[in-house]
Structures are given as structure tokens and as C-alpha cells.
Amino acid sequence: MTGSSSGASLPEKAADTSAEQPWPVRVLSLKIADYVDKMSPLWVEGQVVQINRRGTTAYLVLRDPDVDMSLSASISVHAIAAMGTPLDEGARVVLQAKPVFWPKRGTLMLDARQIRPVGVGDLLARIEILKQRLAQEGLFDPDRKRPLPFLPRQVGLVTGRGSAAEKDVVENARRRWPSVRFAIREVAVQGSTAVAEVSAAVKDLDADPEVDVIVIARGGGAAEELLPFSNETLLRVVSEAFTPVVSAIGHDVDTPLLDFVADWRASTPTDAGRRVVPDAEGELRATEQSLARVHRALSRRLDHERQVLQALRSRPVMADPTALVTRQRELVVGLSNRSRERLLTRVLRAEDEVRHLGARVRSLSPQSTLERGYAVVQHRDGRVVVSREEVQRDELLRVRVARGDFGVRPVAGPDGGPPASAG
Template sequence: MTSPLPDKAADTTAEQPWPVRVLSLKISDYVDRMSQLWVEGQVVQFNPRGGTAFLTLRDPDVDMSLSVSVPMNAVNAMPIPLAQGARVVLQAKPTFWTKRGTLQLEARQIRPVGIGDLLARVEILKRTLAAEGVFDAERKRPIPFLPRRVGLVTGRNSAAEKDVVENARRRWPAVVFEIREVAVQGSSAVTEVVAALRELDALPTVDVIVIARGGGALEELLPFSNEAMIRAVAEARTPVISAIGHDVDQPLLDLGADWRASTPTDAGKKVVPDAARERSTVDGARDRLRRALVRRVESERSGLRALVSRPVMADPVALVRARRQEV
């Protein structure tokens, strides 16, 4: 006679395990008891099929995602077309598919997250980080005068990379770069930039790191106001220069970095000294030193001539002759 299965997971043993079907059904039962909820994320895959759309909803801060199914009539009711990379909030019910052993969300409603909402959240984050002292001037690390190696985190084949590298080499031709090309917009931007930053920060020969990206729409620059990225910059051992967009763009990375460059071109000029100017400074110092040395030698020579020109120096025995008569 077959012994009954344990009622609780804690009661299972190697001799009395649960079959896969029992575990799957219990997980399904637990998930079914969960209520509907609203969840926010970023759409990284969007695949409409007939009356249903299947999408992958990813957390914008960490590498976690969930599969979602949503009726096409809910998608079509959105005020703007749904596209990959969009930030959305949706009402959904978690479900567990026992045959595949997968968890997904069945959405009822889906709404875009507006720019105004995103900017409001950025402002709240700004105040929170400022209250923690993340932006304090006292924690800013000085940019080295002449780094052994410059770390650069930038987009793949980007104009920003060209601007930083060319302007730096124009000023100091021998500068050496350690470049990491990553996504600088979209769903993977935060994780890729943070991973590249940490990789460069671990290299002992990298003395400064530049995070650079050209200009773009406000929503394209939002990854550089992400909390995970700002905290990673604050925790870095190596000084970090922020070079995002144009002078008018001010993501939170500008506040969290050790120095803000108004553009990638500006970063290229800041990261190394101007060789011509430094050479001119050295030449000027050498010239001033030479002139000061000439003046000192001439002064000592004049003093020596004055000393030699004294009568006692012209005829050293004259004083002796004058005193000989007295003796």
C-alpha cells in the first residue's frame, strides 16, 4: 500500500518526496491566491499575436524581468503606440503555468508612464540622495593632473567616444585609454554602464573614468539619473567625470560625479593637461631660472671685482711696509 504524501513541504524527505506535479500545483494554488496588482517596468520585447500581445517587462534598475500577456484591445487603447523601450505601468494578475513551470503576468490594463511622472520621480530621488550627502562637495575626489590610463565608458561607435579621445590626444598625444563600449540608452543601459564602471574601477592603472554620451531626448538620458548608477559612481574608488549630453542637460550623474563636463569634448580637455601649455610653462620657468642665475652670477662677480679693486688687494704688502718702520 502506497504511503500518503506529506501535506507540507517541510514534512517531505528523501524517502517521501513530492512528485513534480504536486509541487507545481501547490505553487499554482499559492500564486492564484495573490491579488491583482499594479506594476511598473520597461518593455524590452513586444510581440503581438492575434488578439493578445506578449511582452517582457524588465526592471529598469536591475537585471530582472517577467513575461506578460495583455489583450490587444488594451494595447490599442493606449494614448501612444506601445514600443520597445517604453516605460509602462500595468494592472495584472500573477499566474503560474504548471506544465512549463513558469510564472507570468496576465495584464488587464496598460498605461504609459509620462515624462512628467518620470521627472517628478527624478526630483524625489535627487532630494533623497542630497539628504544622504551623496552630492556633497566634501566627498568629491580630485581629478589627477596626468593619469596613467583613462577609463572611458561610452556608446558603441559613438561620436562621444571620438570627441573625448581626439580632444584628449590633441592636448596630450601620449594619453592611453581603456575603453568600454556599452548601451547608453534603452533597457540595458544602466546595467551595462554600471558593469563597465566597476570593471574599470578595479583596474589599478586607471586613474580617472569618463562616462560620456552625446545629446538626446529627455527620456533617452533618463538612465543617467538612475539611482543604481549614481550610487555606483559614489562608491567608486576612481574619480569619475560625467560628460552627458549638452550643457543644458543635467542628469543626476552630473551631481554624483566628481567633476561635470558640459560635453564629451569638454571632458577630453579636462582629463589631461595641454602639452603645449605645459611645455611653454616649463620653458618660461627655465628662462626665468636662467635669468635669475645670470643676475646672481653677475652680482657675485661685481662684488668680487669691487673687492679686488681695493688698495689692500692691489698691493697686499703695502700695509706691512707701513708698519715695518714702527717695528
Template structure:
């Protein structure tokens, strides 16, 4: 009674995918059957790819057909009789076109191809397609010189992408170290032939390009048939090289081999040996060049010193340099004369000022009260220091102070005007 039960819908399932909803969803089996029905309605078609795996079981051969430009593949089944009708043995890495009918296995939800015919793609057809790709990439500007990056003069580390235990690796490393013994390599050994070439080379390229200590990358492979070098004209690999940040050297095959990688890379080496010589400078040549530059520098320095010595000698031969104090003496005489004139004018000015001071002093002495006293006059003062200006201010028997030229003395009044019998105070003595 306590269990929750889910109501089972008895409504019919939608016929179209657009009519499904969260409430009316297709079961997985229905979706698989719908896809199978849709695939079954497709007509037989021709498809191109690269065979990367072959398995034969009784009368049926099972192939894995891979797109050479992207990491995508499909399973293919074909009768061994149709496979034998190719005329040439099927090998992994071969490029083929086949006529097949798509089929969808509902139990696993996988798409496969049921092939009826299979044909190898000839080298001529592949080269024609490469030429079309070359024109398209050139139109996009992937081959332009202004995209080429300069190679470093002395790289810290050289990235090398090459075959496993290949002669190309030996040629690059030995020739580079013969020229510059301290050069360091980061080697990535990959497949340089077959179905996995593009994938492994591209992955190694991305790894080395992300390493900031790697200053240049060499992609090297020895010579071979034209079809063996086809992976180095693969569009996916070419675009990976074009998008790389690190400068790249292409060293594929011999001088006559020109895969499209040669056009996209920043520098093309005719052979792996040539790449080893180009990636680093020759230490002996650089040492010789340094000696030459040092000799030229010494010669230029000696020439410059000699020229400067001539200039110094010419300057010392001038009269002013023969007697360096002559110019100073002339100015010294002018300064001495100016100082003499200044002293004379200052003395004259002082004499005139002294006369003026003496004259003013005489005037001051003549006008001073002391001078008046010396002529016989006296100054009469009240006890409080007031000067007697009017006899009305005096009373009989007042004590007064009389100041004369040489000292002072006290007097006492005895009367006013004609009443007084004492000498007139303030009259000349």
C-alpha cells in the first residue's frame, strides 16, 4: 500500500522526432530503429579514405577506413572476392575509394559500410589532388614569404620530429653537433610512413611548440616513393604547421622531393643533413669571423688614435698652447688696471665724504646749545628742570639752577624786574 506506482502511458509513441517531448520520449530501441530505417533508405555511394586496419575472417574482410585529414574512421565489411578484384594486394596505409551501402547496427548503435567494390587511388590521382590543395592553400596565403619566421642564430634547444631509430635523426644530430657541439635536442620519434603519420607528427609538433625552451623545430624524414611522402602534404598537418608559434624547418626526402610541407614551413632543407647544418652556426667559422672582426676593430682603433694624436699635436703647435699663460696675463693686466681705478675712485669718494662730514660737524657745533653757552650765555631752570622763559613764572626767593659753558650753580631770586639787585640771569657774562 505504501509503494508509489508509476502510471504507464498507453498513448501511442510519436512518429517524428520533432513530436517527442519529456512526457512522450522515444525508448533507445525506437531511436535505433528509426536511425536504421533512415540509413537503409540511403543509396549506395562512393567514399574515399585510408585503410588503417585489415582483418580477414573466412569469406569477409573487415577494414577500418580513416579520413586522412581528421581523426575519424568507419568500419567496412567487404567480401574477400571483391577485395581480391583490386588486382594489387591491400596494405595498411593505402588510399582507396569504395562503393558501399551504409548500415546501422541497432544493438550497438554503430554505423558501418557494406562495401561492394573497392579500388586503389593511384599516385597520379593523389598528386593531382595535392596540386589542387596546393593552389587552394597558396590562395589563402599560407605560402607567403611575409609569414616566414626567422630562424634563431643559436637555439637553446632544437626540437626534432623524425622516425624511430632513423638515419634522418642521425644525419641531423651529428651534423649539427659537428658544427656546434653544445647544441641540445628534444627528439620525438614518430611514424613517418603509414596511416598514423599525420596523427603522430601533429601531436609531436603540438608538444614541442608548447615547450618554451624549444626555439626551432625540424621535421625530418629520409627519401622514399612519392606515395610514402604523401602524409607531409596532408592538409591537417599543413595547417598545424602554419599555426605553430615556433619556427619550423622542413627536411623531407631529397632535394627533388617537394611535399607541401616545404612551402608552409619557415625554411626548407634539401635533406636532413642540410637541416643539421642550417639549424646552428659553424663554431669554427664564427671563431674565424670573430678574429676578423677583432682585427678590423684593432685597425680602426689604431687609426682613430693616430688621427686624434695628430689633432692634439696641431693644437699644441698653436702660439696660445706654446705659452698658455699669455692669454691669462692679458686678462690679469686688465683686472689689475680696473682694480687700481676702482681704488682711486673709492679714495676720492671717501675724501669728499670726509670733507662733507667735517663741514656738517662744524655746522652742528655752531648750532649746538653748548656753543651758545661758550659765547657767555646761560640756561636757567626751575628745580623740576623746566627752563625759565618768563619772569612772571618767578617768585622772590625761588631757587633756580643756572647752567653755563663749564658747569652749573644755584641762585635764588630776590625780586622782579627793577626790584632785583642781582645780575640779570641769562645775560652774557
């Protein structure tokens, strides 16, 4: 039965459990405790984020520097004293410990026997290994670098709370461009929470559409104080950002891995303030110089065009702008006169031809013949008499002369032959 099964009837292995035969919580806790108890002592590395001393025992909270995971550990204060150096929060250490699981509380912790500090030399060696690995992945390639905007609408600044680095960036930027706007995120820049806070600030600013460039600034310090800026988690957050990032960590001699991943490296926070915005006075001088060059170029062009225009106007045709029109008018008038003369000549010649033709027509017309004394004799039906045999005796004929006509009747001739025409 569920929840009331006796120990004898419980499954021996986790794979044998089911909804009908589950393990009670106490059994699972005991199983885990038994499994953990069989683990051998081991060495583990972490960053001390909390220390509580209670009598002869110290309780530590160890955090993984790269991810947000932590474990509790207990150790004798005498073991801590044997380190030879003070143990402070934020220190990187290695512990020799035995994992212990407490069934009643369901918690896992470390029972430490030895503790050793991680030296700066060891940390730098690990950073060098990480540097080589990230370089092989291409995170340092120049092709990935994004250009910084000429004049950002807003500059995102990730820096320490009330730090001198913040003052250096803001004052130097506003000295160059007084109207520059900042979105400032004050975070821890050293210690156990630095990586998480800086990463969160970068993501927040990268999501702001008004922020065109992000500056991560911190003043100088010891090598171990700058370790968060060589942390892989932070480096990958910066490499995945869409907004260009400027690294301004420490002094010129400080080279955290953030300098290689960022889009631009500033030697100091002051240098970053000068880099993210243009120099207003310099831009004004450059603008004035450009305007002067444009003015000189336009003046030279106008002088050249004026000379060309004067050369054109000095030509005869341009000295008297109407000369060309006058010559063309004279040509048109001459052609018009010649056309008129030719037309008149042809008309007069045609008139002469008409007169000659008229004279010829008149000379050949019957009227002219009549005026010379001839007459035309016609029958009553209008037929012209062309032979005397056509004429009958006493037939009324019509005689047409030059100025009128009259009728006649033929009579017989003396010989009694055919009648002859009268008069």
C-alpha cells in the first residue's frame, strides 16, 4: 500500500520503484546518504563568498566562479590558520573534503580537512589556458569587432558604485560632447558577486534600444581584483551582445580577457570617455574647414565660369546679340524678294502667253472670218449650207454676218439651174 508499506516490502533499487510501490522520503534520504558516504575524499575549488566562525569550527559557502552554484562546507579553524594567509570573502581556495548528506535536512555539504589558497600564479595560468581556448573558438577575431557609433544617442556605463572610474568616463565624455546622455548601472566590480552583477547589467543595457554603446569601466587594482573581467561567463555575455562594448579596465598594463573580447579596448576609463563621443570643438573646426574648402571650390568654379562667359561675350556674334538674327532676316528677305520676282516674272510670261493664245484663238474663230466680210448660211434647222445643191428654191435661209443675221430666199439662176445664194 502506498505510504504505509513495511521496509521488507519496499523495492531495493530506485529502478524498481513505481507509483504503487514508491520510496518514502526517509528511504530516499537514507539511500542518498549511504551513496554519498561511500564517496572518497576529494579536492574541490571555489570562491569563498561567506565565512561564519563558531567556536572551533568555521562554516564556509563556496561558489563556482563561472556559474551561480554554491555548496556549504565546514572546516576546523585550526586548518584555516594553517593556510598562513588570512581567509577573506572573495578568496579562491581549494579544499580537501568529504561530501556529507544530512538526511533530516536533505542538504549536502562538505566536511573539509585541508584548505589552501589558489595563488595568483595559478589563476593567471588558468586564465592563459582560457585565453587560448577562447581564441581557438574565434571570440577574439577582428572580424567580430563592431565599429563604435559616431555619436551615440545614449552611452551605457557599467561601473562600481561611486567609483572614480565612473567620474572619469562621464566627465571626459561631457567635456568633449556636453549633451551626451548616460545610462549608468552601478554594480560590484570585484568580489564574489561581480561576475553576476556585471553580466546582468550588460544584458540590461544591451536590451535598451536607446543605448548605442556600452562601457565597462573599473579602476586599477591587483591582479586578483581584476579576475572577474577574465571570467568565462562574463566574456560570453559580452561576445553575445548586439551593442558594441568598450573595455576600460584598470590601467594600460592591465590586460584582462575582456579587452580581447570587447569591440574596442580603452587603456583607461579616461580614454574610454574620450573615445565613445566625438570632440565637439574638433568637429566644429572640421566643419568650418570643410565649409571654407567648399567656399573656395565654389569661388574657383564661379571665376572659371565667369571667364568662360566673358570669352564667349567677346566674340563678334555675342558682342551684337542681334547680328545673327539680322543676317538671318536679310537672308529671309532676300529669298522672299527673289521668290516674288520669279513669281512675278512667271505671271507676266503667262499673261503674254495667254494674250498670244487669245489672239490665235480670235484669229481662228468664225467671228474673225465674219469680220473680214464672210457670212455663214444656215438652213432653218441650223445646218450650215456647204453646197449649192443643198439649197431648195424659195427655201428660207439664215445668213449670219459679223454684226447680225438676216433671211434670204434663193431664186433660179438665168440658166434655170440650181438656185444661187443671195448676196
